[in-house]
Amino acid sequence: VxxxxxxxxxxxxxxxxxxxxxxxxxxxxxxxxxxxxxxxxxxxxxxxxxxxxxxxxxxxxxxxxxxxxxxxxxxxxxxxxxxxxxxxxxxxxxDPVKTPARIAGDENAVVTGELGSPLSVQCLTYGYPRPYVLWYRGHDISKGVYNDDVYEARSNVFIIRNLAMDTLGQYTCQAYNGEGKAALWVVTVRAFRPEGLYTENELLVPRETLPPRPKTQVSTTAESAETHIF
Missing domain, CATH: 2.60.40.10 (Immunoglobulins)
Structure with a gap:
């Protein structure tokens, strides 16, 4: 009701x-x-x-x-x-209370964008003192994400300037504030699959499409009119 x-x-x-x-x-x-x-x-x-x-x-x-x-x-x-x-x-x-860095985010997080367009990813960190944030590719801290021609890093946000095949994959947000251990959050960056491209690459996903509208056939007589959905 x-x-x-x-x-x-x-x-x-x-x-x-x-x-x-x-x-x-x-x-x-x-x-x-x-x-x-x-x-x-x-x-x-x-x-x-x-x-x-x-x-x-x-x-x-x-x-x-x-x-x-x-x-x-x-x-x-x-x-x-x-x-x-x-x-x-x-x-x-x-008043603030000293607490280790934490990250509010879903496990197995996924962000999907358009190839050839910018994409931003945000890491929701908290704790006191306020955490310092480091981004890197995959699980390798040596592959840091910094300001360059490909990325723009803004503390808890990083931007892929131009989403391309070689920028797809996993990224890790690490937050640390000197209290306890560092907090980690992993996000997978994917892209919509270009129209007409068929691939088994799991990082290219089809667009969600609406189901096709049913065909409508109208039949009429002199006495009544009925609409049939097939």
């Missing part, structure tokens, strides 16, 4: 975390169809795929490498076309 968004469970309305650490803000809505979740900090809408933010599959918002000015009210917005519901979550960022 179609239904507007409604709170499933009452979330934690105030979340506390330390400067340099990580906070996860949750809002739990259900509806039919399932609502799309977005977040705002004050009046500013948050891009859950950029900066220090990550929008999780369940609608939770993860914020890493916290600063004091991250303190404030975050508004979760659930919209499924039949209605809109909101929930306010208060985030408090406390």
């Amino acid at each position: 179609p239904a507007p968004p409604k709170v499933t469970l009452q979330p934690e309305l105030q979340v506390a975390a330390s400067e340099g650490g990580k906070a996860t803000l949750r809002c739990l809505f259900h509806g039919n169809p399932p609502p799309k979740i977005t977040w705002r900090h004050g009046k500013q809408e948050i891009d859950g795929s950029a900066g220090r933010y990550r929008l999780m599959s369940d609608g939770a918002l993860e914020i890493v490498s916290l600063y004091r000015n991250d303190t404030g009210v975050y508004i979760c917005v659930a919209d499924n076309g039949l209605g809109v519901a909101t929930q306010e979550i208060h985030l408090v960022v406390n």
Whole structure:
């Protein structure tokens, strides 16, 4: 039965975390169809795929490498076309506590881009003191990724200036802040397979295509009109 968004469970309305650490803000809505979740900090809408933010599959918002000015009210917005519901979550960022470097990222992470176009990859690091980040090819730390004609390295973000076959493969983000061991995160860079090229290279993937639309045949008589989907 179609239904507007409604709170499933009452979330934690105030979340506390330390400067340099990580906070996860949750809002739990259900509806039919399932609502799309977005977040705002004050009046500013948050891009859950950029900066220090990550929008999780369940609608939770993860914020890493916290600063004091991250303190404030975050508004979760659930919209499924039949209605809109909101929930306010208060985030408090406390004094920093020394913690080893950590990385918020999925295992077996994959990023796919267009051959011949730039591609950026972000490593969501946190900890205190704030971690130093090093990128390298595969698992070989001697193959560092630095600023040159191929790459642009910006701390926890690196950019492949022109995605090419020889830039595809695995990259490692290493984060270290002098506390404990270094944290590692591995991401595989792939590209969309050019049209008309057939290859078994696993780093070239076909584009997702919509299923073909059904053919529509219209038959009419003097008394009625029917549409048949084949």
